Amino acid sequence: MSSIAVPARSRRNPLATTLGFVRRHLLTAYSILFFAYLLLPIAVVILFSFNQPIGKFNYTWQGFTWDNWRYWDGIPGIRSSIVLSLQIALIASIVATALGTLIALALVRYGFRGRGTTNILIFLPLSTPEIVLGASLLTLFLNLNVVFGFWTILIAHIMFCISFAVVTVKARLVGFDRHLEEAAMDLGANEWTTFRKVTLPLSAPAILAALLLCFAISIDDFVVTYFNSGNRVTFPLFVWGAARIGAPPQVNVIGTAIFLIALTVMLANVLVQMRRAKRAS
């Protein structure tokens, strides 16, 4: 009996490791499939930016061309929609980040009455469906007879960006060493100087992250904008209008360009982080 049991036991270990090996690689294989699924539509967007569609539907591959890139603004209205989107995203992200950073500072540094209410006020817009955000602003503007256009779009974008800015800055400020500020105050700096010379530079990465996030959310927004734009057209609204009659390949060109710019910015950020982690270890 023991002569059987011994090889059986010694075989158990390799079997277990083989199973573990297969299992580990099963997970890896699945993950690769997952990323293929995740990136497939992006590949389609990029590929069809080089398509030469016959007729107005850019759905099936017809042939390769550089023309869509060369004449990226060859469709009436596309250039002005991009300009408007950039203007709105730039102003909205700066204002929302400024307001959001101040709120985050108050929440992280101070104990005060009304903290809980403030937290709820920040949380609610994040947990409200966009269509309700857009619809409620629309009723406000309608009832006050506000003319829809640049300003209503801008207000809407600042509104839904603030909470994201607060959350982003708050998350990074929590691990912030307050002794540095106390040291500055001990050395005779007043609160404003401490804020300017210590707090602000130290929270700069968090503020930059909030700025980028708000910019990205603003430039991508469709639903809230759709409700509050009047007759102004941002880039997502242009895509929506174009999709009804068949979106031209130029839409893919702009989509690809936005993707590449965002990817470059984020990739640079990740590489810096990886290098810093390597140096630290």
Add this chain to the structure above:
Amino acid sequence: MSYFHRHRELTPYLLLAPGVLFLTVFFVVPLGFLAYQSLESGNIDFGYAFTWSWGNYWHALRDYRAQFVRSLEYAGIATLLALLISYPVAYWIAFRGGRWKNLLLLFIVAPFFVTYLIRTLAWETILSDNGFVVNTLQSLHVLGPSGRLLATSTAVVTGITYNFLPFMALPLYVSLEQIDGRLIEAAEDLYASKLHAFLRVTLPLSLPGIVAGTLLTFIPAAGDFINAQLLGGPENHMIGNVIQSKFLELTDYPAAAAMSFILMAAILVAVFVYARLVGTEQLTGTAV
């Protein structure tokens, strides 16, 4: 002594004031206007009057019950799919990602770098009648020779699942990443099988991520109308499509406002039931 030193207790309120004021005027007050409008009666030509018209709510529920149910159904299925699809990958990155973690996370959020509408249009291309997906399914006889994917509930759910997937994957990753690997080793040292260790240690510890991911996916999914509009047919329309057309095409504001509130209430109820089922108290804590 500076002004700030003498009035330290005022500082937090001064910091809060501009942002909180903005959110109050352009988020809280508009919700009040929406509530007010939802109880009005009348029409755009003759004007609206406030009449405590609760009928708007009953009519919305009576006439658009199918769309309400469909919204919760599509959003529920898409959320479940997103959870099942992304959990293994979040696990893989958290435990095997090593120094590539941040790069892999970047790939997870990559779809967000493509404009929402454009990536939904890309799905329209992928699922189109002559596309390779439909052709493959037809040759495998999963779909009939005239079968199609566009304008079906499958297409809409596919689009929703894809579009909100990063909202699920990121919180899952964050909660899995925080798990102390020694706990899992301890379970295995105490003779738990790998599966058992996963079910009794890893899974419960990742629950905050599951809760946060589910909420972050379900809420925008239930209010979505873009996927149903671009990938579905009229019989796949969700409540978002109805609200959108009532507001912007039919200018039936009271009905649309009432529907918006029912949608919000339905989502709150679903979230509440879910929170009770999962039994978590850190609901708001994890989502923010």
